[in-house]
Structure formats: structure tokens, C-alpha cells
Amino acid sequence: MLPWHGVTAAPSTLYLDLTAEFNRGRLRTLLSSGQAVVFHRLAIMSKDGDWIVREDDEALAHVLGVLAAKGAVYRFGAPLDRRWLAGGWSSHLEFRAQDLRLRTDFVSRPPRIPASQLAAMWSTAEASGVPVVDVEPLAALKLTNREKDYVVVGELARQMKDPRQQLCYSRSGRDLLVLAAGHPALVAEVARERPVLLEIAAGLERLEAALDRERRDLMRRNEERLAGYQRAAVAWAAAWPRLAEPMRGVGLLEGHRRMVDSAATLLPYRPEAGASS
Amino acid sequence: MTGPRDEFLSEEDLDLRNLSDEEFAAWWLLWMRQAQVTNDLDAGTYEHGVFRYDPAVVKVPSPD
16 A cells, blocks of 8 residues: 555655655655655664654644654643744654554754755655655754764765766765766766865875865754754753643644643744753 | 756655655655554654654673
8 A cells, every 4th residue: 555646666654654644635745864864765774753844733733633643742842733833843742553663863954954955855755755755954954963874875876867966966976986987067066065075186185085084074063053942941851841741632633732831831943942951 | 958967766755756656655654654663663763853862771892
């Protein structure tokens, strides 16, 4: 049974089935990160599900309703509410199915994806009927502070058809040398956005050292981004242990209402607006 | 290219593309079931998003 139209080779996983439920009647979510890597058949390396969700009340209410019916509960995180999601916060819930712990994580403003690209991702998914983040934006999402994600980016770059995209994301010095030989003018152009490409002319060893430095810089940049959210969530984190348990016994929809009420005074909508420390 | 190639993922990972849909779904489910053994260890951690640790979860000491 295919979870959406237009796909002829989608394997069934619980997260893909869940995506179909989220998108019943309307495209509301895009399966992202680790489970998108699974969809693209690159690797199975994540137990959790991650979605980009539309930043509108109907979409969020629908997703909450699906999760409520499954007995999901909130984990520490932001409420699944557009006011926090618009500030880049993430929402986290979990439930059990078939003896598995399924975690469902949501953002509406994924990191390293400009607004114009995000709009294009929604349009592409509408047109294709495939509610899964495509390989190029997936590579951008995977430029995290974790070493293991760069392995995935390297393989994703090999899936890309466009040499410009490959030049933007390849993690292989050897691949980049081959690409540069075939597209010298393009290298000069893309190097303005990705300076590591300037090292191509210096040979493989220098290029590989520059790729390593680039990876460490990207990791640090993401750590700094996360640190900003951590600082802004100090008061929310302090309050969470006493809020979490009572919320679990009241059902997700009531729990959500309580979560929103509590977060309204403890978690700023935007991290830069309330570094509460 | 005839020389050595940079390798990112294992042959096992790359072979996922050769599985039928049914084989892939079965392999995913098996992987997920096996991965449940670390649920206690990662109860408070996050793979995605902007949070790092759930303050309501007592940290499990690493087994060393």
C-alpha cells in the first residue's frame, strides 16, 4: 500500500505510514533528516522521525490530533505551536507502536534552509506527491555538529544530478577534482559560496585538509546555534521536570493546552528575544 | 575514475538500494527492533531539533 500518490517504490516503514496520516487530505509535513535518508535508501541510522511541518494552525492541529490518537506525549521541547516554531524551536513527542518507541520531532524553519528554498521544497513535494525532503536540502540539513552526518552528506552529494549541487556539497576531495576537471568555470562560480573549492588548484592533499577544516567549522557553527537556544530555554528547562509528569496523564490535547500556557511565560518565541539566564 | 574512491557508507548500507520494497521494510523493522536496546541510554537525548537533553530524565551513566 503506497502512502501517497506518485511513488512507485516507497517501502513501508512506520514513519512513512505516519507521514501519510499527517498528510491526509493536504500536504502538511515533509519527512526529513534520518528517515528521509532511509527513504532515499542510503542508510538506516536513526530511530527517530523528523518532519518539517507547515507553520499554520490547521496543519499543527491535524498533526497533534493524529499523535493524540496514538497516545503520544510531549518530551521536553517547544509546544507544537506556530509562534515558537517560527522562532526556529523544535517540538518533540513520542509514543509506542508495535513494541517500538517512536519519536516524532518537528520544526517549521529548518536550519540552513533559506525561506525561498523552503517554499520551493513545499512546491516540489506538492507537484511530485512525495512528502520527503529531497537530496540537496537534506544535505544542507545534515551539516550539523555530528561527525556521522558528514558521511551522509558525502553520499547524498553523489546522488545529486546537478554538478553545481555536487560542488556545493561533495565531501570527497577525489570527487571534487574530477568535477573540477569537467566544470572549471562552475568551480570558480561556486567557490564564491564555498571557499574550500579554491583549494582544488592546490591538489588533493591541500583540498582534503581544507575539507576537514570546513567540516569542523560547520560543526562549531551549529553548536553555537544550538547554544543560543539552550541559553534561551534555561527557565523552561528548570520548570520542565515538575510540568512533565502531570501532563502525561491528561491526554495530548489537554497536555498541549497546558504546555502552551506554561511556555507562554517561560520560553521566548524567539531565542534572541529571551536569553533567560 | 579508476583510482581509489573515497568511501562514506558501508557496503551493507549501499546495498539497501538493491532490496525489494518488502525486504527493505523487513530490514528497517528488524533494525528498529534491535535499536530499542538503547532506549534507556538515549531516553533524555535528541537526534533532531534545538534541544540537547530532557531535564526530566535522569542521566544514565555510560557503561565503562
